[in-house]
Amino acid sequence: xxxxxxxxxxxxxxxxxxxxxxxxxxxxxxxxxxxxxxxxxxxxxxxxxxxxxxxxxxxxxxxxxxxxxxxxxxxxxxxxxxxxxxxxxxxxxxxxxxxxxxxxxxxxxxxxxxxxxxxxxxxxxxxxxxxxxxxxxxxxxxxxxxxxxxxxxxxxxxxxxxxxxxxxxxxxxxxxxxxxxxxxxxxxxxxxxxxxxxxxxxxxxxxxxxxxxxxxxxxxxxxxxxxxxxx
Amino acid sequence: xxxxxxxxxxxxxxxxxxxxxxxxxxxxxxxxxxxxxxxxxxxxxxxxxxxxxxxxxxxxxxxxxxxxxxxxxxxxxxxxxxxxxxxxxxxxxxxxxxxxxxxxxxxxxxxxxxxxxxxxxxxxxxxxxxxxxxxxxxxxxxxxxxxxxxxxxxxxxxxxxxxxxxxxxxxxxxxxxxxxxxxxxxxxxxxxxxxxxxxxxxxxxxxxxxxxxxxxxxxxxxxxxxxxxxxxxxxxxxxxxxxxxxxxxxxxxxxxxxxxxxxxxxxxxxxxxxxxxxxxxxxxxxxxxxxx
Ligand SMILES: Nc1ncnc2c1ncn2[C@@H]1O[C@H](COP(=O)(O)OP(=O)(O)OP(=O)(O)O)[C@@H](O)[C@H]1O
Ligand SMILES: [Mg+2]
Numbered sequence: 193x194x195x196x197x198x199x200x201x202x203x204x205x206x207x208x209x210x211x212x213x214x215x216x217x218x219x220x221x222x223x224x225x226x227x228x229x230x231x232x233x234x235x236x237x238x239x240x241x242x243x244x245x246x247x248x249x250x251x252x253x254x255x256x257x258x259x260x261x262x263x264x265x266x267x268x269x270x271x272x273x274x275x276x277x278x279x280x281x282x283x284x285x286x287x288x289x290x291x292x293x294x295x296x297x298x299x300x301x302x303x304x305x306x307x308x309x310x311x312x313x314x315x316x317x318x319x320x321x322x323x324x325x326x327x328x329x330x331x332x333x334x335x336x337x338x339x340x341x342x343x344x345x346x347x348x349x350x351x352x353x354x355x356x357x358x359x360x361x362x363x364x365x366x367x368x369x370x371x372x373x374x375x376x377x378x379x380x381x382x383x384x385x386x387x388x389x390x391x392x393x394x395x396x397x398x399x400x401x402x403x404x405x406x407x408x409x410x411x412x413x414x415x416x417x418x419x420x421x422x423x
Numbered sequence: 424x425x426x427x428x429x430x431x432x433x434x435x436x437x438x439x440x441x442x443x444x445x446x447x448x449x450x451x452x453x454x455x456x457x458x459x460x461x462x463x464x465x466x467x468x469x470x471x472x473x474x475x476x477x478x479x480x481x482x483x484x485x486x487x488x489x490x491x492x493x494x495x496x497x498x499x500x501x502x503x504x505x506x507x508x509x510x511x512x513x514x515x516x517x518x519x520x521x522x523x524x525x526x527x528x529x530x531x532x533x534x535x536x537x538x539x540x541x542x543x544x545x546x547x548x549x550x551x552x553x554x555x556x557x558x559x560x561x562x563x564x565x566x567x568x569x570x571x572x573x574x575x576x577x578x579x580x581x582x583x584x585x586x587x588x589x590x591x592x593x594x595x596x597x598x599x600x601x602x603x604x605x606x607x608x609x610x611x612x613x614x615x616x617x618x619x620x621x622x623x624x625x626x627x628x629x630x631x632x633x634x635x636x637x638x639x640x641x642x643x644x645x646x647x648x649x650x651x652x653x654x655x656x657x658x659x660x661x662x663x664x665x666x667x668x669x670x671x672x673x674x675x676x677x678x679x680x681x682x683x684x685x686x687x688x689x690x691x692x693x694x695x696x697x698x699x700x701x702x703x704x705x706x707x708x709x710x711x712x713x714x715x
Contacts, residue, residue, distance in 0.1 A: 240607075240608050241607075242604060242607070242608070261612075262607040262608070263606075263607040263610055263612045263613065264610070265608075266608055266609055266610045267610050272608045274605065274608070278602055278604075278605045280597070280598045280601045280602060280605070281601060282597070282601060283594075283597060283598065283601065287594055287597075287598075290591075290594060291594065291595075291598050291606075291609050291611075292609060294591065294595075294609070294610065295609045295610035296610070336609070340609070340610075
């Protein structure tokens with residue numbers, strides 16, 4: 193279980209996260225919603241050790257993450273799909289995946305499993321990552337994170353700018369991961385996608401989680417969407 | 424000597440210069456490419472390689488080849504260790520800020536030069552070549568050692584290329600070059616990679632120097648020319664592009680050899696510097712660099 197407790201942090205002197213708490217359970221999809229600039233990406237980056245945390249605790253299965261240097265966080269089993277994908281563009285698909293495999297010393301068996309989820313990548317192993325289509329790039333970003341066999345997977349707006357068929361494909365992967373017991377944290381802005389994938393939704397406002405609502409408590413017209421996301 | 428053979432000799436001398444220059448410049452290019460650090464102390468690492476080669480060769484008794492071989496192994500290792508220490512103690516603390524690291528490496532340059540002056544003295548000192556084979560061509564004789572320098576440089580450049588493209592360590596370096604933040608998110612210890620790259624870049628300069636000393640001399644101020652020429656080569660080739668660096672080293676090294684022989688070394692440097700100016704004006708990304 194990923195547990196974020198009372199975390200404050202941000203860039204330089206500016207606090208973006210203020211006393212933020214939330215949890216992500218294995219086998220569940222926890223969605224994070226909130227307006228642009230509210231700090232969703234900052235939260236994921238804080239978990240990855242990329243943003244200075246001044247207060248509070250971040251723990252994975254009781255192992256403290258917030259005191260680790262950034263490069264040791266993924267070793268604990270945290271996979272990260274950053275906003276905007278941030279692939280290693282000049283490297284090939286195979287090399288991008290190799291980096292993911294190296295993170296936690298996984299091998300061919302893991303790669304085979306991941307490629308089964310993304311057959312289109314299999315055909316493009318020697319292609320330069322930056323020349324993939326937007327959808328393929330997003331698949332590679334997810335595949336790269338899955339190569340470390342994460343216990344927790346952080347996805348930052350993976351469906352941004354993708355067509356419906358790609359979104360459906362990503363959703364299928366998320367549902368499959370959930371079934372295999374991965375704790376998934378999904379930053380997502382589309383109500384429809386959230387309702388299709390979430391088990392719980394954490395609404396962010398003013399740098400912290402203002403409200404957490406189980407999926408069953410939400411419909412497309414729930415007031416929270418209007419209030420916290422403005423849609 | 425007739426013009427043809429004379430030109431051939433000039434070309435061969437130029438190739439030797441190009442070989443040494445390519446090794447040195449690839450080191451500089453690697454450091455800039457991966458770390459975005461403009462290493463002004465690169466020439467000082469070169470000088471240190473040469474001066475240490477002299478020192479090591481002094482201490483090893485027996486045939487000259489043994490002393491030189493020992494220098495080829497030991498001098499780059501010492502230089503690499505000094506570079507790694509400089510990275511950790513200085514550059515890392517500056518957060519690899521592009522401007523601060525320029526100033527810091529200028530400081531490093533002076534520290535290394537003054538240290539060399541104190542320990543090795545102001546005299547130029549020769550290092551004996553490992554072998555003295557002379558290749559007799561119909562028109563002139565050519566040092567077999569110089570030919571060896573060319574071949575050794577090619578072998579080392581191929582090894583660097585293989586290392587960067589075919590090994591995990593090379594892959595990690597390339598990933599770090601693209602995006603260090605994301606590299607960290609995949610378990611890459613960027614601090615270690617940087618120390619390694621800085622050490623590798625310095626070691627390449629040192630290896631180039633050890634190759635060069637038997638046909639030149641070691642001196643505490645000898646780092647200036649390799650630094651200037653490496654910058655010229657790296658800019659012409661395209662910052663951070665290893666392929667461009669090698670091609671530019673060939674162009675600059677060979678034209679330097681030819682112009683030096685037919686006219687004067689000074690004219691060769693003037694033309695090379697003018698070439699950089701032209702590249703900066705008309706093709707700022709270099710011959711092989713990606714457009715910014
Ligand atoms: N590297 C940075 N340095 C300084 N401030 C930053 C940095 N990155 C983000 N911020 C600021 O932190 C705040 C939160 O940004 P963040 O990217 O976390 O928002 P977000 O919720 O992910 O927004 P979006 O929905 O647009 O992706 C914003 O005000 C932003 O300007
Ligand atoms: Mg964001």
